[in-house]
Amino acid sequence: xxxxxxxxxxxxxxxxxxxxxxxxxxxxxxxxxxxxxxxxxxxxxxxxxxxxxxxxxxxxxxxxxxxxxxxxxxxxxxxxxxxxxxxxxxxxxxxxxxxxxxxxxxxxxxxxxxxxxxxxxxxxxxxxxxxxxxxxxxxxxxxxxxxxxxxxxxxxxxxxxxxxxxxxxxxxxxxxxxxxxxxxxxxxxxxxxxxxxxxxxxxxxxxxxxxxxxxxxxxxxxxxxxxxxxxxxxxxxxxxxxxxxxxxxxxxxxxxxxxxxxxxxxxxxxxxxxxxx
Numbered sequence: 001x002x003x004x005x006x007x008x009x010x011x012x013x014x015x016x017x018x019x020x021x022x023x024x025x026x027x028x029x030x031x032x033x034x035x036x037x038x039x040x041x042x043x044x045x046x047x048x049x050x051x052x053x054x055x056x057x058x059x060x061x062x063x064x065x066x067x068x069x070x071x072x073x074x075x076x077x078x079x080x081x082x083x084x085x086x087x088x089x090x091x092x093x094x095x096x097x098x099x100x101x102x103x104x105x106x107x108x109x110x111x112x113x114x115x116x117x118x119x120x121x122x123x124x125x126x127x128x129x130x131x132x133x134x135x136x137x138x139x140x141x142x143x144x145x146x147x148x149x150x151x152x153x154x155x156x157x158x159x160x161x162x163x164x165x166x167x168x169x170x171x172x173x174x175x176x177x178x179x180x181x182x183x184x185x186x187x188x189x190x191x192x193x194x195x196x197x198x199x200x201x202x203x204x205x206x207x208x209x210x211x212x213x214x215x216x217x218x219x220x221x222x223x224x225x226x227x228x229x230x231x232x233x234x235x236x237x238x239x240x241x242x243x244x245x246x247x248x249x250x251x252x253x254x255x256x257x258x259x260x261x262x263x264x265x266x267x268x269x270x271x272x273x274x275x276x277x
Contacts, residue, residue, distance in 0.1 A: 037060070037061040037062050037152070037155060038062050038063070038082075038083035038084055038151075038155040039062070039063045039065070039080065039082040039083045039084075040057050040062045040063065040064050040065070040082060040083065040084045040085075040086060040151065041064075041065045041066075041067065041073065041076055041077055041080065041082040041084070041085045041086070042054065042057075042064060042065070042066050042067070042085075042086045043067045043068075043069075043070065043072075043073030043076075043085065043086065043087050043088060043091070043096070043099065044066075044067075044068070044086070044087075044088040044091075044117065045068050045069060045088065045090075045091055045092050046088070047068075049140075050066045050068070052144070053086065053147075054066060056144050056147075056148065057148070057151065060148050060151075060152075062151070065080060065082065069091050069092055069093045069094070070091045070093050070094030070095070070096070070098065070099045071093055071094065073085075073087070073091075073099055074094075074099060074102055074103070077103055077109050077112065078106065078108060078109055081108065081109065081112065081214065082112060083112070083113075083155060083158070084112070084113050084114075084115065084151060084154055084155060084158075085103065085112055085113070085114045085115070086115050086117050086151075087099060087100060087114055087115070087116050087117065087118075087134075088116075088117055088118055089116060089118040089120050089125070089129075090118065090119065090120065096116065096118065097128065097129070097132060100114055100116070100129070100132045100133060100134060101132055103133075104132065104133040107208050107209040107258075108208065108209055108210070108211060108214065110133075110208070111205075111208065113135040113136075113154050113157075113158050114133065114134045114135055115134070115135060115136040115137070115138060115150065115151065115154060116129045116134045116136070116137045116138065117138045117140065117142070117147070118137075118138075118139065118140060119139065119140040120139075121139035125137075135154050136150055136154060138150060166178045168203060170203070170206075170245070170248055170261055171245060171248075172184055172185045172244075172245050173242065173245040173248065174186075175199065175200065175203060177200055180193070180196050181196075182196065182199065184242055184243055184244075184245050185243075189241050189242065190241065191238070191241060194219070194220075194234065195234060195237065195238050195241070197219050198215065198219050198234055198235070198238060199238060199242075201215065201218055201219050202249060202257060202258075202259035203259050205259070206258075206259040206260065206261055207258065207259070207260060207261065208258065209252050209255055209256055209257070209258045210256045210257055210258065211255055211256040212231045212232075212255075212256045212257075213256075214256070215231050215256065215257070216230070216231060231256070231257075235249060235251075235257055248260055248261070
């Protein structure tokens with residue numbers, strides 16, 4: 001069964017065509033899945049296309065967030081840390097390539113895969129997009145079914161790349177995620193469930209800065225008004241328990257923390273709370 005190709009230049013489509021559910025035989029397609037597979041951020045200034053993607057990605061089981069320009073898209077990407085960004089190159093405020101560069105330069109968003117969805121289909125445009133770090137490049141007009149398959153492929157690929165090993169070693173620090181245990185110099189470390197989750201989150205995102213707000217959301221499952229000192233206090237306690245391996249947890253002043261696999265052995269270990277300075 002052939003799914004029609006969505007042409008973003010048209011502003012007068014029927015409801016079924018807009019939502020990619022009509023076929024040449026008048027039958028409707030079924031949602032691919034009813035599970036939330038990935039969080040997808042769509043950055044595009046075309047209202048009709050945003051709604052097409054919201055409907056079809058949602059029907060395929062994805063959680064969709066929309067942004068209509070580059071500035072809003074960057075803000076949402078940094079706040080939400082989606083699993084995938086669909087990015088138009090011709091935005092009204094910032095060129096899509098600049099948005100891509102900004103996302104890849106930012107340590108908190110550099111890991112997010114980007115699919116460029118654009119009417120610019122020349123080879124040089126594709127080459128530049130891939131050079132800047134895009135994971136895929138889709139030219140308008142496109143088949144909704146093909147786009148969904150490409151999205152699924154990227155999500156699967158990145159999920160597989162992130163599949164963690166149950167036991168990790170960083171110098172004298174060993175972590176067993178399945179057993180919820182950690183050792184320093186082969187001696188067990190007595191961590192609370194929250195401290196272990198904090199350590200594991202930092203390790204899984206090693207060499208990437210984790211803002212306090214991100215740690216509050218992902219470790220404490222809170223988006224609201226818990227004071228920033230909550231994170232600092234728990235990091236302080238975690239460092240004290242890790243002893244000389246605490247150098248792996250670096251403070252990024254005014255931002256948050258980063259787990260590094262190459263700590264500076266010349267720096268003294270500080271167990272003071274970092275605060276916001």
